[in-house]
Amino acid sequence: MSRPVDALLDYLRAEEAQGRESVYLDEEAKELLREFHRRAREKKTPVKKPAAAVAARMSSKEEPARTRVVEPVASISVSGDSAAEKIESLKQQAMNWAPAKALGTLRETMVFSTGNPEAELMLVGEAPGYQEERQQQPFVGPAGQKLDGILKAMGLDRGEVYISNIVKFRPSMPKQTTNNRKPTPEEMASCMSFVREEVRIVKPKCIVALGATAAEGLLGLTGAVGKMRGSWHEFEGIPTKVTYHPAYLLHGNAGLKDKRMIWEDMLAVMEKLELEISEKQRGFFLPK
Known part of the structure; x- marks a missing residue:
């Protein structure tokens, strides 16, 4: 609670x-x-x-x-016996979460989480985008496909991990179609109580913050991801690694060096999870 x-x-x-x-x-x-x-x-x-x-x-x-008027944050009540039931109870409350709705800057469709509610690895992004809103699942667009590829290289799939976002609604824009924007600090703060409860329910061995905005929401960090990713941080007592958002790899100028940086972060995560790492995996994206 x-x-x-x-x-x-x-x-x-x-x-x-x-x-x-x-x-x-x-x-x-x-x-x-x-x-x-x-x-x-x-x-x-x-x-x-x-x-x-x-x-x-x-x-x-x-x-x-x-x-300066700030909407008081309501309390969350977690119900259910299993982790899946508890996550479902959070999802039901998030649909009409007054502190988020009161901002007037978020869209109506709620996108909560996907994956295993008892996973050892939890990945957190910033907010749902156009594709995520349509399918009501986080990370299902082009960036989600990149994330699936990263997980596959780790020997995992999205059904084995828990994937969520800081903000549970797509940030709105005037005349919005497929365009997206990053959430504001107020929008992130309005949903952070849910993220904390998710962590307490899932009890992951480690968390990955995907991108600078997720790192800002989870850890209060600002600045370049390059300066955050070199060390482990902590959220709710859980070791937390910051890495680039998978969308970073969709940029036209993303090369082998960029892929290797993200992969080195994932190797550190695999070591933290005590997953077996092959020599082939260790050599991914190294110059030949």
């Missing part, structure tokens, strides 16, 4: 992702935080509203608190 404080954390991560280093607290927000702290010290069960209410009353220093 999502913690009340997650609402506050999601809001602060969204603000940090936009480059803000401080937030303004009015007196009511300060009192709510004090109450939250008192309850934690007394080991009482905290009420559901304080953290979300604090987030709703925060603002950046540049804006008066009264002009």
Whole structure:
């Protein structure tokens, strides 16, 4: 079950992702935080509203608190006995998730996840695109075909892994047809409670963040993927590797070096999962 404080954390991560280093607290927000702290010290069960209410009353220093309105994040209730049943309960709640709907910047069709809800490997992208919205599954377009090829080279298929996105709805644009855009920090924050619950249910051995936007949403990192991919990070206590989005390989200038960088990241993932790696696999995309 999502913690009340997650609402506050999601809001602060969204603000940090936009480059803000401080937030303004009015007196009511300060009192709510004090109450939250008192309850934690007394080991009482905290009420559901304080953290979300604090987030709703925060603002950046540049804006008066009264002009900065953040929709309080509702709590998620996980039901079911098996991992599959629990993921299905999340999916049903995500369809009409008020914090995401209230933004008014996301489309109506929900795209949740696919694959094995008890997988050792979880892959996370940024948001569904045109093809994903049509088929209501993540990574089914050209980038998804590239991802399938990467998994095949690892000796896996999409049915053995768990694939999801930070945002569960396609970001909207004026006169939108097949064109897509990256989600905003606010859009990512609105759905992060689901991503946390997915991780807690699946319990993967490791996570792969596919692209800079996924790394921003999961880890609060900004900048070039090239600077993120060299080391392991952590999300919800799970080792997390950042690599390029499979769409990167669709660019006309993507060459052998680019393929090798992604493959080196996947070799590190295979080692983390203790998968057998052949000499042939180790040599993929090396100059001959």
